[in-house]
Amino acid sequence: xxxxxxxxGIGKSSNKYAKRFVNPDGSFNIKHINRPNSLSENYNxxxxxxWGMFFLWVFLGYTLINxxxxxxxxxxxxxxxxxxxxxxxxxxxxxxxxxxxxxTTVGYGAMAPKGLVFxxxxxxxxxxxxxxxxxxxxxxxxxxxxPRANIRFSNNLILKExxxxxxxxxxxxxxxxxxMIRPRIEATLALSKEDKDKKFVNNxxxxxxxxxxxxYLPTTWTVVHPIEQSSPLAEYNRQQLQCLNAEILILFSxxxxxxxxxxxxxxxxxxxxxxxxxxxxxAFYYDKEGYTVLDHSNLDKTSLLDK
Numbered sequence: 388x389x390x391x392x393x394x395x396g397i398g399k400s401s402n403k404y405a406k407r408f409v410n411p412d413g414s415f416n417i418k419h420i421n422r423p424n425s426l427s428e429n430y431n432x433x434x435x436x437x438w439g440m441f442f443l444w445v446f447l448g449y450t451l452i453n454x455x456x457x458x459x460x461x462x463x464x465x466x467x468x469x470x471x472x473x474x475x476x477x478x479x480x481x482x483x484x485x486x487x488x489x490x491t492t493v494g495y496g497a498m499a500p501k502g503l504v505f506x507x508x509x510x511x512x513x514x515x516x517x518x519x520x521x522x523x524x525x526x527x528x529x530x531x532x533x534p535r536a537n538i539r540f541s542n543n544l545i546l547k548e549x550x551x552x553x554x555x556x557x558x559x560x561x562x563x564x565x566x567m568i569r570p571r572i573e574a575t576l577a578l579s580k581e582d583k584d585k586k587f588v589n590n591x592x593x594x595x596x597x598x599x600x601x602x603y604l605p606t607t608w609t610v611v612h613p614i615e616q617s618s619p620l621a622e623y624n625r626q627q628l629q630c631l632n633a634e635i636l637i638l639f640s641x642x643x644x645x646x647x648x649x650x651x652x653x654x655x656x657x658x659x660x661x662x663x664x665x666x667x668x669x670a671f672y673y674d675k676e677g678y679t680v681l682d683h684s685n686l687d688k689t690s691l692l693d694k
Contacts, residue, residue, distance in 0.1 A: 405632070469497070558608065
């Protein structure tokens with residue numbers, strides 16, 4: 388009989404309609420409310436968002452600051468920068484371009500501030516520009532230098548017979564050409580069951596893997612959990628497995644030479660998505676020159692087993 392383990396940090400209480408603990412992107416599926424915000428939180432947000440979102444925020448910030456100062460210059464009198472055109476829209480554009488030149492400290496020379504007030508405002512804007520670009524530069528460095536695990540997990544979780552025993556399998560590989568050093572993996576089963584008081588409770592079990600560590604990983608690794616007598620899934624048949632409110636929580640760790648430190652990545656699979664009697668398509672082969680060719684597009688591909 389499988390032995391339960393202590394709560395790994397997820398929480399014992401559950402619900403009939405509880406969603407998965409870990410999202411496909413590795414983030415925990417938690418909604419935060421009434422959480423006080425801080426500058427450090429904003430920094431973490433800007434470090435972790437996608438590159439598209441990051442540059443969108445940079446563009447919006449740049450546009451907003453220049454628009455604000457362009458309104459100030461237009462309101463105080465565009466004549467203190469350049470000759471008015473008589474058209475409010477064109478005068479605003481000239482003020483916007485002057486603001487862009489000021490905040491970037493380019494200064495083409497076609498427009499220049501006149502008078503003390505405009506000199507003070509443009510000098511203050513130049514200071515904001517220096518601080519803003521320093522901040523963005525720091526964010527760029529932080530985004531490049533932050534250690535990140537570069538792992539791809541297969542979308543598919545399969546169930547098939549292996550060495551005479553039903554086994555649950557998934558596959559992983561590196562997104563880059565870097566070889567993972569001493570990768571290891573931990574798998575925990577979170578099983579939500581109804582107790583005698585009609586309340587749903589999470590039960591946690593360690594899943595014994597065929598191999599939980601290897602020396603290095605240049606290609607792919609198919610992780611296997613044999614459903615033997617000691618497995619917490621041994622008491623269920625194939626049909627019952629896919630009806631369980633169960634999630635396999637994955638913690639993957641390895642030494643990354645790029646960052647010269649150990650990195651980690653979290654992932655999970657839900658048993659409702661289990662594909663039965665499928666096998667993973669081989670992801671690597673040897674070419675005529677003897678090189679190992681790894682096809683990244685084959686990571687998720689499976690084929691139905693012949694019966």
